[in-house]
Amino acid sequence: MINGERTIARPLRWGMVGGGRTGQVGYKHRTGALRDGTYQLLAGAFDLDAARGRDFGTRLGVAEDRCYATYQELIAGETAREDGVEVVSIATPNFTHFEITKACLEAGLHVICEKPLFFTVAECDEVAALAREKGLIVGVTYGFTGHPLVHQMAAMVKKGMLGDIRIVDMQYTHGFNSGDDTGAGEAVKWRTNPATAGSTFVLGDIGTHLYYLSEVVLPHLKIDKLLCDRKAFIPTRAPLEDHATVLTHYDNGARGRLWVSSVNAGNMGSQRYRFVGSRASVEWSDAHPDQLIYEVQGEPNRTLHHGMPYLEEESLAVDRMGALHTEGLGDSWANIYLWIAQAIDAKQRGDEAFLSSHHYPGIEAGTEGVRWLENCVRSADAGAAWVDYQ
Numbered sequence: 365m366i367n368g369e370r371t372i373a374r375p376l377r378w379g380m381v382g383g384g385r386t387g388q389v390g391y392k393h394r395t396g397a398l399r400d401g402t403y404q405l406l407a408g409a410f411d412l413d414a415a416r417g418r419d420f421g422t423r424l425g426v427a428e429d430r431c432y433a434t435y436q437e438l439i440a441g442e443t444a445r446e447d448g449v450e451v452v453s454i455a456t457p458n459f460t461h462f463e464i465t466k467a468c469l470e471a472g473l474h475v476i477c478e479k480p481l482f483f484t485v486a487e488c489d490e491v492a493a494l495a496r497e498k499g500l501i502v503g504v505t506y507g508f509t510g511h512p513l514v515h516q517m518a519a520m521v522k523k524g525m526l527g528d529i530r531i532v533d534m535q536y537t538h539g540f541n542s543g544d545d546t547g548a549g550e551a552v553k554w555r556t557n558p559a560t561a562g563s564t565f566v567l568g569d570i571g572t573h574l575y576y577l578s579e580v581v582l583p584h585l586k587i588d589k590l591l592c593d594r595k596a597f598i599p600t601r602a603p604l605e606d607h608a609t610v611l612t613h614y615d616n617g618a619r620g621r622l623w624v625s626s627v628n629a630g631n632m633g634s635q636r637y638r639f640v641g642s643r644a645s646v647e648w649s650d651a652h653p654d655q656l657i658y659e660v661q662g663e664p665n666r667t668l669h670h671g672m673p674y675l676e677e678e679s680l681a682v683d684r685m686g687a688l689h690t691e692g693l694g695d696s697w698a699n700i701y702l703w704i705a706q707a708i709d710a711k712q713r714g715d716e717a718f719l720s721s722h723h724y725p726g727i728e729a730g731t732e733g734v735r736w737l738e739n740c741v742r743s744a745d746a747g748a749a750w751v752d753y754q
């Protein structure tokens with residue numbers, strides 16, 4: 365169980381790029397990072413609007429002279445200080461991730477970046493090589509995979525409790541973009557423009573969460589081939605999609621079905637996962653993250669609750685609130701940030717043995733998400749054809 369005791373020697377000196385007052389995801393970062401005393405928010409280039417960013421930063425408790433107008437100024441200002449930040453989170457639109465990450469790494473700063481990490485696998489490989497050369501960590505905020513019951517599913521699969529995995533069924537949908545984009549805010553505008561979003565809309569925006577969570581639960585399954593069918597129901601969003609389905613063949617013979625959509629009108633279900641094995645199935649949704657449905661063929665169905673002693677050690681180890689009390693998205697983000705802090709701390713101490721067995725979403729996880737997107741787009745652009753996974 366995690367109880368807030370500090371697990372690294374001292375808090376990491378932390379800065380943020382983006383995630384300003386009007387940003388959607390910034391508070392999730394701060395909720396995650398500031399929970400366990402493992403990060404201290406000391407600097408930021410929080411906003412494209414420099415004055416608003418400064419006002420916002422000072423209200424977060426950041427010194428005025430460390431609220432910068434641009435990320436370039438942040439890097440210059442902080443690297444010139446003895447007590448400058450050592451890790452920077454990037455919570456800006458997709459098209460900026462690559463250049464800001466590279467600039468931070470080149471300046472010797474660890475990075476925690478939003479997903480989808482970059483536009484291409486080639487960019488991911490370039491950054492992975494740079495991080496390796498500089499001895500720095502790149503963490504990726506797949507914020508849903510800190511939930512304790514995600515790790516319960518992974519442990520049950522590992523123990524063979526489901527039998528051989530046969531079916532992977534995943535859905536992340538909502539209806540917020542069911543209407544057209546007249547009068548849309550900034551967050552919708554950049555998401556529906558290939559120049560700022562990359563080669564996908566909902567596949568990258570929400571589908572990468574499904575894909576990464578499936579990697580956490582089923583690390584032994586690799587994709588052989590997939591078929592992706594995507595469509596823009598609102599034509600102005602083309603060539604990007606507001607709806608997609610992906611069929612998957614895995615190397616163990618399992619079959620997958622994935623649905624992402626932001627035009628599922630009225631739907632507030634968010635994410636749903638069902639992993640079916642030869643003996644039993646598990647089903648989990650982030651709408652009810654405290655509960656896991658466990659169905660064994662021929663037995664009464666069970667609902668497992670987070671924090672209960674009958675759960676696997678791997679799940680209990682990352683529980684924060686304890687059974688009976690709600691454990692939610694903020695707790696999941698706190699776990700992600702804690703695991704990345706532990707990775708940075710180990711890197712700084714040169715503890716490669718710790719790093720080799722430490723679980724956190726790093727550059728490989730970010731790269732695999734981008735690889736999945738590239739394969740989806742290749743299939744969709746070939747007319748929803750089956751493609752070998754590359």
Ligand code: NAI
Nearest residue numbers: 382383384387388389410411412455456458478479505551
């Ligand atoms: P947003 O458009 O709501 O906010 C972006 C923020 O970044 C704003 O504060 C803006 O002023 C600032 N900004 C933009 N360019 C900047 C720059 N060059 N320098 C400094 N600040 C800059 O975007 P949203 O929805 O917060 O998404 C940001 C990123 O987070 C995206 O990559 C998105 O895919 C990801 N995201 C991830 C989620 C998750 O669960 N991990 C959830 C929501 C978004």
